[in-house]
Amino acid sequence: MPLIIKDEYPEKLFRDDGKRLDGRDKDELRPIKMEVGVLENADGSAYLEWGNNKIYAAVYGPREVHPHHLAKPDRGILRVFYRMATFSVFERKRPAPGRREKEISMVISDCLKPVLFLELYPGTAFEVYINVLDADGGTRCACITVAALALADAGVPMRSLVTAVAVGKIDGELITDLSGIEDKAGEADLPCAITWFNEELSLLQFDGETDLEEFSKCLGLAKNAFSKIYEIQLDALKKKYIEIQEEYSRGEKK
Amino acid sequence: MPLIIKDEYPEKLFRDDGKRLDGRDKDELRPIKMEVGVLENADGSAYLEWGNNKIYAAVYGPREVHPHHLAKPDRGILRVFYRMATFSVFERKRPAPGRREKEISMVISDCLKPVLFLELYPGTAFEVYINVLDADGGTRCACITVAALALADAGVPMRSLVTAVAVGKIDGELITDLSGIEDKAGEADLPCAITWFNEELSLLQFDGETDLEEFSKCLGLAKNAFSKIYEIQLDALKKKYIEIQEEYSRGEKK
Amino acid sequence: MPLIIKDEYPEKLFRDDGKRLDGRDKDELRPIKMEVGVLENADGSAYLEWGNNKIYAAVYGPREVHPHHLAKPDRGILRVFYRMATFSVFERKRPAPGRREKEISMVISDCLKPVLFLELYPGTAFEVYINVLDADGGTRCACITVAALALADAGVPMRSLVTAVAVGKIDGELITDLSGIEDKAGEADLPCAITWFNEELSLLQFDGETDLEEFSKCLGLAKNAFSKIYEIQLDALKKKYIEIQEEYSRGEKK
Amino acid sequence: MMNIKRVISTIEKNYILSNLKKEERIDGRGLWQQRDWSVKSNVIASAEGSAEVSLGKTQVITGVKYDVGTPFPDLPNEGVCTFMAELLPLASPLFERGPPNEQSIELARVVDRGIRHADCVQTKKLCIKEKKAVYIIFVDIYVINYSGNLIDAGGISALTALISSQIPEGKWENEEVVWTGKYWKGDTLVNELPIVLTYGKIGDIIFLDPSLPEELVCDGRISISVTEDKITSIQKSGFATFSIEEIEMLSKKSIKFGKKIRKDLNLWQYKL
Amino acid sequence: MMNIKRVISTIEKNYILSNLKKEERIDGRGLWQQRDWSVKSNVIASAEGSAEVSLGKTQVITGVKYDVGTPFPDLPNEGVCTFMAELLPLASPLFERGPPNEQSIELARVVDRGIRHADCVQTKKLCIKEKKAVYIIFVDIYVINYSGNLIDAGGISALTALISSQIPEGKWENEEVVWTGKYWKGDTLVNELPIVLTYGKIGDIIFLDPSLPEELVCDGRISISVTEDKITSIQKSGFATFSIEEIEMLSKKSIKFGKKIRKDLNLWQYKL
């Protein structure tokens, strides 16, 4: 028997004062918190809270490829394992990884590859584990953002960071950074990611209905949001290096 | 919830004029069409329409065996992968291969092996993929018949072709080449195959109820049908060689 | 639709005469029968009937480890595969091995390891297959007891045999060797096993509710039962060696 | 997984073959002689029916369980009888762990088809209430020791388990199944006694009831299920081919052998 | 499983690339030219709808089946339409046996999303009785020959199969579904005709409808689904990146190409 209480959608996604249901302006991001080096056993790791999203990412590698036949003689491979906790969504997710998780893993992997120098690591693999413990809107963008940090934390050489955000349309208006309810009840959703080294889009998905003009406006909104999120990523990395420096100067590390 | 419209069986399987429901005489075959070399990426291939059966077969090999532990040091192996499309039958088949598909794969493989010289290919595999896109009665016989063609098209050395047909009993009468409805509503079904090099039976299955005399008559019906189907197989092979010859003579191949 | 007839539990687990429902005294064991060397294809085997439990165990090894990556360079491994037949329990068990079977396999393996000299067999595996064909209470203890015999029958060097039994509490009274109904309707269950070489417990599980005093009494009951069961194990082993000797003396073996 | 016992030496193969050519078998049997049967019923207390059957050293245990379910829409008043076979790794180093493989599927299917097409299991009697509730009967075959010819042993064990079974009788009352306290016995379930006979073929020599070494070296097998005077099911396996004359000869023999086994084993004695 | 055909030589890659730089393709097409289409409907008698579609040598067969189920509690009056894709090993040595892999999941998902977001399948019409019974429509795509760009071929084949389908009409009477004997035709199911267009990118060169060799050497692809004048779905795959200007240019082109394909193929002709 399935759940009987449904997650009801509100009739309107804007309040009377023109703000969104969570009080944000149209182009305002939800609160974002990032931290690197949070897990002791991985080669690199990061933690992110973005609205209600709570996500851990960890990187192992370069290491041996299992199963062996996946190894490439001329380059390293990037393997992304995106998973949702059973309790991260309204209706309990089944524990086994589903098709959606496989698809998103591939999408994230394709998005991160352009910044890596995989040709320098023939025969090996970088494995990125991303676990969503609480999910809100924009989960895949949050995952890309935190995975890029985990790769940086692992010391993997990168052309640049990658930053992702979803923009979209609700009640006929274009907005930045859709929350869960805006994603489900809204009309269009455009998750995208930027690779800073060439300032091109490395993730681009769209679902909805839009004409060309509106579509260009969406891309403009995304561009603005990228910069703000990028700052938070850089801060998280800096914070760790400052901590390490302080430990050195206090003589705790050598 | 399962399907509610059932595929109803008719009360009688013969019309008043003594013909079968599809207008055939008792020993008449359904229309059969065969073509070889239909798929560009396989080492050999064939396509067959037999009544409403629509079947593709492709052969790869001799090639490396995966997984390795299946390889035999003293001979090649033949692996047959028989699969039904989800929409090939009245009630949608589940996408994953079922027990029936595994059993029929083995039966087809056992049926084709006698004509191959597997001892000449130690450590390798011939893989035969057979996909039924539309299914009518006699699917396994049609699969054997088209798989033999695909093997020949791949240039695999063979003692002879293999030809298969089902005979059986409906409304108390013995008939040749059961259609889908005759197979389901009938009383007995005898799919069998002949290996022409020794004119013995290489497939023999029976389900029904028959005494010895009737059983012998069934085998006689099968014998007659084999020859007719064999002609169509030979024609399909000839047609391809004529085409190739013409291409050569037009200078398109060299 | 699940089964509708339930296996009803009796209100009382003692009869008016103070005996248990099957007529036993509190510290009395059910009838036990053991035999070794019962399967011709295994390296060692044993069969056990204990109450209604009917269990076969077979040992193969030391042999190559499949899959290879499980092999340990510095020692042999012990793999136990405990399985219940579908018809061994009241409600038909699904054919595929479940979590409970995996857990009990591990528990049995942990219980047997202390008596083996696995360090003498680097890179190899001992595989113990245990199949419960009919299940009553105390199945895991019965499995350990019969598996120890099968290992001995296979000639695997052992520090000692292992003997297991469950003690527990029903209707407020401590008893030895719970039957199926006593296990389900009772208040506490303590399966345990002894490794005779050091007279310590190598299996210890408990489910129920007990204070420290009662718990000590349970362990005392187990101690008494161990010795009785051990005698039956030794008899089974002796019986086989006597048979072999007799065959030699009759000249049937050489 | 390469197993040393899986390889039979050429010497052994030739020895078996040269014996067969003299119409002799390595265990002393004639070409058309079965090994000895042993049949015990009612061996599993937890099962609704059960049998332990040996054919020579081949040993199988079969149990019957039941459940109640809704019928298939196109067969609203028929119960269901399903067969499963498991080749336990303890029965032979040739048997591997894991989900059902081709060999276990074949064993279950051939036993199933022999029984199904003989109208042996009375599925129409397995209906409690049309469209609402029917019995599902599970016949599960476990191979305990593998010494050749699992199919014939599996067939007799499945029949015996069915004959020896007792299924609680249910009635439909107030939209649910209510149990009467009585039982359907094996003669409600079982109508006919189809016997399946398996023959091996090496070169052009055919013989009944292949033992393990014979099975490992033979080119193929054929299993024929028979009722009193009819053939109900045939399955050829392996890469042997059979001439029409051979098939006709084996069909005739099967009906004869079937009569004898049916009489010798007297399976109805196992009805409770 | 290392496959020799999976490796495209550097020479071939350079040859393809140097051609593309001259705005030429190895099969003679221009950068924005699709291969030829062939569309046949109603090719599978057992399916409720079907299509066989070729785009160049790429060939897919799609079939539609239905079932009746209970609706999701939060969408009590909507039917369900699900997409599956199977990359048959006979279509290419690059395709392996086994459960759906990333590539087949992506094919099904991109076709699904292009159709779903164009409001193409009228799931609200697929309700027999609110809260009780709705249709489940299965659109299953089989790849028969793989010669590049499965997504565009899959999209047209799914649309055609849906348009050509006939689903028995059910009514809710006495707490069960009763069949009226009439059929829902494709125009009940299908509302819009979204066309998906896939572009390859190598270096900074972009081109429509990648062939197999182009697909094997390209850095990435982008698939854009369009209705008459709207974009309804986009999916970038592979490790290429695209500038915003490129995306805008491709969006504009897709609407233009979509119009042409919609007109050329005239899919409504396949309605029964």
Next chain:
Amino acid sequence: MMNIKRVISTIEKNYILSNLKKEERIDGRGLWQQRDWSVKSNVIASAEGSAEVSLGKTQVITGVKYDVGTPFPDLPNEGVCTFMAELLPLASPLFERGPPNEQSIELARVVDRGIRHADCVQTKKLCIKEKKAVYIIFVDIYVINYSGNLIDAGGISALTALISSQIPEGKWENEEVVWTGKYWKGDTLVNELPIVLTYGKIGDIIFLDPSLPEELVCDGRISISVTEDKITSIQKSGFATFSIEEIEMLSKKSIKFGKKIRKDLNLWQYKL
């Protein structure tokens, strides 16, 4: 998959052992001293209850979800509470991808049994309507960082998640579940506070709360669940053996340690 971190050197093993013989541990603890606890509840907005628990550097997050289903026929008025554990590969290179393995099954089972046998979860209160509708409670444990002794951390996190949970209250009206808008709180679900304590054994030395290096070198472990003055569950694992005297000593200690932890952590504070 051979992992370099899986091998602990003989030197390290000897170092740990020689310390333990002096009743010292490599992290400075005494033999019977637990690492520090940190407990946070209500950390997952999407879950009906949740907890993030650290024991030293070992970190687990547990969430509670619910569903409504039909009860088992033999327990017509009891709900169901199930436990699952996942050892995330990000928590340790020792954890592999894939379906539940022995270690994760054991973690879930030992936590389950400790809680179940203490009559901790009030499954009888989880009934909405006898025979018709009961709650199914899912307690899912995710290991985020593995630094030894998952069982004790898993036990506290499961308890806290249950205590902190709110389950919508349902009533049975007109043959379906209707939601009242109120919630069952943790004190409806949870009755007792069983504490599970795990001890490692190397040679004949026993110690509480093994850290990761201790866990990797120890011969075995024993986990004992206790309520205020009773033992409710025991699980020995690994190839260590324990004398009866040792078992009695550990049982006594567990009741004492349980009292202290129950008081220190004061889990009822997490009730909403």
